[in-house]
Amino acid sequence: MATSTSSNFTPDSSLDLLFNPELISQEVRNALPADLHIRPLARTDYQRSHLAVLSVLTVVTDPGLAAYQSQFDAMRVAPNTNYTLVIIDKSSDQIVGVGAVFIERKFLRGLGKVGHIEDIAVDKRQQGKKLGLRIIQALTAISEREGCYKTILNCSDDNVPFYQKCGYEKKENEMAKYAPIPRQHTPKL
Numbered sequence: 001m002a003t004s005t006s007s008n009f010t011p012d013s014s015l016d017l018l019f020n021p022e023l024i025s026q027e028v029r030n031a032l033p034a035d036l037h038i039r040p041l042a043r044t045d046y047q048r049s050h051l052a053v054l055s056v057l058t059v060v061t062d063p064g065l066a067a068y069q070s071q072f073d074a075m076r077v078a079p080n081t082n083y084t085l086v087i088i089d090k091s092s093d094q095i096v097g098v099g100a101v102f103i104e105r106k107f108l109r110g111l112g113k114v115g116h117i118e119d120i121a122v123d124k125r126q127q128g129k130k131l132g133l134r135i136i137q138a139l140t141a142i143s144e145r146e147g148c149y150k151t152i153l154n155c156s157d158d159n160v161p162f163y164q165k166c167g168y169e170k171k172e173n174e175m176a177k178y179a180p181i182p183r184q185h186t187p188k189l
């Protein structure tokens with residue numbers, strides 16, 4: 001049944017989505033406030049503040065609409081691999097939260113799969129309202145539904161308590177090696 005929403009709100013049926021919205025947990029959908037909607041990233045989300053929301057997480061350079069959409073297309077052609085989801089404020093039709101899970105296929109663990117959670121960000125005005133938790137729950141459910149035997153992520157020390165609240169535990173260390181040629185659009189982050 002249709003719910004009353006602002007005329008600004010673009011329904012999923014009018015959008016070109018990154019993946020099947022049915023993969024998003026109904027439990028998470030039910031737990032969201034009525035003025036918010038969770039769905040896969042859409043090809044037109046460049047216009048819905050996707051990059052602005054990511055800027056609460058790190059330095060963001062704007063690639064422009066055409067390059068953004070090429071990246072979207074490149075992600076979508078790899079089946080069952082890239083899942084970026086967004087939370088939309090229905091009154092403005094703008095993104096207020098984002099997150100992604102990338103599915104890695106392995107030769108180990110009986111040809112197992114691992115989900116890598118990346119790029120979690122909630123708009124500053126919406127933080128502290130359990131949206132981060134809902135994003136992690138939805139991504140973890142996708143990862144598990146895809147058959148991943150574990151879901152992992154990297155984070156700063158400051159965010160460890162947040163991920164613990166989401167049911168994650170500290171395990172091992174992260175190592176990184178940056179490419180020797182610095183590129184202007186990829187600061188060392």
Ligand SMILES: CC(C)(COP(=O)(O)OP(=O)(O)OC[C@H]1O[C@@H](n2cnc3c(N)ncnc32)[C@H](O)[C@@H]1OP(=O)(O)O)[C@@H](O)C(=O)NCCC(=O)NCCS
Nearest residue numbers: 056057120121122127128129130131132133155161162165
């Ligand atoms: C980290 C972030 C995603 C959390 O999202 P959020 O919507 O504000 O968090 P939630 O409201 O879902 O928090 C869920 C629980 O974690 C707790 N929590 C959230 N961030 C926390 C932190 N940094 N330290 C301690 N606890 C934290 C909340 O208090 C809440 O606890 P409760 O269930 O006892 O009330 C958000 O603050 C954010 O976008 N930060 C900037 C970008 C960033 O650091 N992203 C993570 C990259 S690894």
